């Protein structure tokens with residue numbers, strides 16, 4: 001089915017962390033989306049100059065009429081800067097999707113599910129976690145996520161609440177820019193695998209360097225490469 | 236539709252003319268792939284031309300490195316919207332591969348196959364006439380594993396997902412068969428200048 005450009009209205013825009021803004025968009029999907037998919041947005045200047053970028057959907061597929069995007073402001077970013085500073089509720093954005101058929105998880109695929117996200121790379125994983133909580137709460141899942149400081153953890157309250165309340169979900173936070181901070185390393189990976197058991201599906205998402213490093217660690221820890229799926233945001 | 240408040244950042248004019256629609260210029264070399272970077276042992280590396288299941292010709296790494304080599308410099312365009320200018324590659328053109336195998340292309344289509352089980356389809360006409368190569372060097376060095384080393388297909392005039400990484404062979408097919416991304420909704424051909432990103436574009 002062709003992916004057509006549609007107009008989507010921003011219904012809310014709120015700060016998620018100091019560097020990430022959450023935008024809620026009312027979309028008119030022709031078909032439902034799957035957790036892990038993304039949309040393309042297109043912005044047009046008055047002289048016709050256009051910019052397109054991809055953004056993962058953070059919200060659960062069970063609520064398909066509106067989607068949440070979590071957009072991190074990058075220094076000098078052409079599109080992320082617009083979403084950080086200019087976009088407001090009521091604005092209409094051109095968008096098409098859902099896109100992507102490989103980095104997706106459906107409850108029917110089961111688990112255990114290992115989710116590894118660096119920075120805004122947690123966004124598509126959030127959609128999977130939200131979907132799992134509603135549709136397959138028995139599937140064991142562990143989210144290993146890396147952020148600079150506690151304030152930079154996207155959806156921190158929600159993740160901590162899930163960790164406290166959901167019997168089969170575990171959260172592992174790795175903070176890089178705090179005293180004694182660290183990055184995801186062989187020890188963190190080993191501990192996560194020991195806590196979860198061998199995952200049937202592993203999803204790794206974030207910047208290029210993050211995904212390269214994390215997926216190499218997972219392969220070194222013995223996970224078969226074909227059980228690991230990756231999504232790279234660039235940078 | 237003009238987006239309220241968006242002014243954007245235009246590339247310099249000569250750059251803009253080299254940028255296909257919807258693309259932006261990057262100085263980095265982003266990486267895109269389905270899964271982890273495969274570890275490939277050159278001692279066991281093989282590159283095979285097949286027709287359907289039937290092998291037509293196969294090379295070891297040493298044999299492949301002895302084939303005639305060609306350099307190519309130019310621009311590449313990824314469907315995720317980045318373009319990179321003046322990239323420099325070296326490898327064996329598709330024409331030279333066929334010549335070395337002593338064959339003519341038996342069909343009009345093929346699937347490039349990667350060590351990661353990735354496949355992507357390309358019409359044979361898009362590979363002949365020095366338009367494409369199996370590259371083994373980038374910027375004068377062996378291609379780094381993240382960018383598809385030891386060898387990747389290079390079809391620079393199509394979106395870069397057609398330039399299969401960690402390529403292990405080319406399989407001629409009777410008709411144009413969808414590869415991995417094409418089965419997931421991406422365009423069968425992928426011309427950046429016509430913005431053929433997805434099925435129906």
Ligand SMILES: Cc1cc2nc3c(=O)[nH]c(=O)nc-3n(C[C@H](O)[C@H](O)[C@H](O)COP(=O)(O)OP(=O)(O)OC[C@H]3O[C@@H](n4cnc5c(N)ncnc54)[C@H](O)[C@@H]3O)c2cc1C
Pocket residue numbers: 038053054055056057070071072073074075076077078079080081120123124207231232233234235259261262263315
């Ligand atoms: C499938 C997919 C899903 C994505 N999902 C999200 C998402 O959910 N949330 C999100 O915030 N972003 C996401 N991205 C990244 C997003 O598409 C843009 O790349 C990002 O917002 C930067 O665009 P820009 O126009 O602001 O920056 P640009 O003007 O393009 O670039 C500004 C500078 O930042 C560098 N840069 C570009 N991208 C990155 C990056 N990701 N990290 C670090 N440096 C970078 C550039 O090299 C340049 O120096 C996703 C990307 C892909 C491919």
